Amino acid sequence: MHDETGKLHYAGSVGSGLDSRMLTKLLAMLTELEVPVCPFEKPPPRLAARWVKPKRVAEISFAEWTKEGRIRHPVFHALRADKAAGNVTRERPVDVEQPRPRPARTVKVSNAERVIDPSTGMTKGDLVGFYEAIAPHLLPHLRGRPVALVRGPTGIDGELFFQKHAETIKIPGTNVLDASLWAGHPPLLEIASQTAIVAAAQLNVIEFHTWNATKSAIDKPDRVIFDLDPGDGVPWRHMLDAAMLTKTMLDELGLVSFLKTSGGKRPACRCAHCAGTAVDHGEEVLARCRSSYRPDHSAALRF
Template sequence: MAVSKKAPPPRITHAERVIDAASGITKGELAAYYATVAPSILPHLQGRPVALVRAPDGVGGELFFQKHARHGEIAGIKLLDPALDPGHDPLLQIDTARALLGAAQFNTIELHTWNATSRALGKPDRMTFDLDPGEGVDWQQMQEAALLVHVLLDELALPAFVKTSGGKGLHVVVPLRRQFGWDEVRGFSRAIVEHLARTVPARFVAKSGPRNRVGRIFADYLRNGFGATTACAWSVRARPGLGVSVPLAWEELPDLGSAAHWTVANIGERLAVGNTPWNAMEGSRTALGAAMRMLGYLP
């Protein structure tokens, strides 16, 4: 009987190349980070289309956002059925540590995921709000804003989970039952943000663009459309210092110093906690119908 052999992990070329001048982190050290956090990040990647943010010249260089690939382009990457996104090369999926390292070898720094699984791409299983601070918004205001979003979602009987973005903002995630399509979920997330902007206009704005959010926060609902993505939990961000997007318990939020509280350099202290703050997410999936009625939204 033939014995199957696992493919070896991709070789990381130019491992000594510094990819972030602020921290001195090399390509090899970034690959080692992804190898280390594979048990934590893979549950957030598996079964979902993923987009790669590639930085061949490192942080500060030109970034490439890649949602599609051809066979053999990235070691270990799964190519999805082209019918899922007609007119393009296949969408990508990372299900294994080998694929994760293949992305790192391909100069990937960030990993972004869809709000739906590949097997049910027409019906999102989560709703995401990317709290994006405008000029002049400090970290304490960001913390308070996230808690206000949490309060509103709680009033709508919607479970909410939070994570650092690894950059400047925070991500609030609502786990959903697969009930509505992209247009309905995006439309309702917009209604929530517009309600926030009407209720607390000094803090929130419902329009994107830097000019619109000076001194205020845009709770980005556009992440909830078909093909839109958000940085995955445990993804590194292609910014000076290489911050990491990390799942939190709401009780931890007041004690954090920034949205880039954890970085590639200091992430070791958080690995023991891992995904524990989000353990209840899968069992918290909620239908949106009642919340839509409470807010007066008609899908």
């Protein structure tokens, strides 16, 4: 990593994300760039290494910077030919003013100016406009799955309740599913269109919670969620560690995962596997979780 004066500084090493093919490619590439002298302004301590000219660039994701200027939990993604090595510097966060969601265009919002989140001043109109804007991206995660809706008629600080069935209030654009999917209960709901998402928000729906199985295979979940819920006093950096450890474990098992952040009273991290049959690796996942348990990083793990 270069500083403002162009000097090169050591930021850490990466192993995750590299397969044998890429390692072979890197070895051949870097051998051609080998030099006898360390190129860093300050040589890394206790590091046995072969030095190369800083000519190649790789894309690396990581959790955070440490106070020593190292990257935590790095993962290799790809080589970059579109960026010069000398232009790689440490990016600094910049505070920007968050724009308010644009007003909804496809539905008339009742009580649009009513504040539903006193801590931010967000109104019901803001919420409906937000869901209208993200509906194309949200719909693929809702369509085809039974859904439970969290409704808050008086805002997030008021009484919240779940709606799983259509008997309380009908939302335009929702599908009522076959009652046999959940025997002994009223029919479940499905959000099957962008119109339904916006209509639900207009009817004070704040959150959408889908089942981890589709309506066509209700008894065969295709997704598993690892809900890492921090206990009292657990610092956020430990939650980052737990999330990265969970993802690394899933990567080693060959399971495709992604991170979701949510949480009402406090943050939570989720890794969801969305390819194939999620339960195929259940016993191995549980065994890995038990072996990786760290009491000093305690968080409730729910499946």
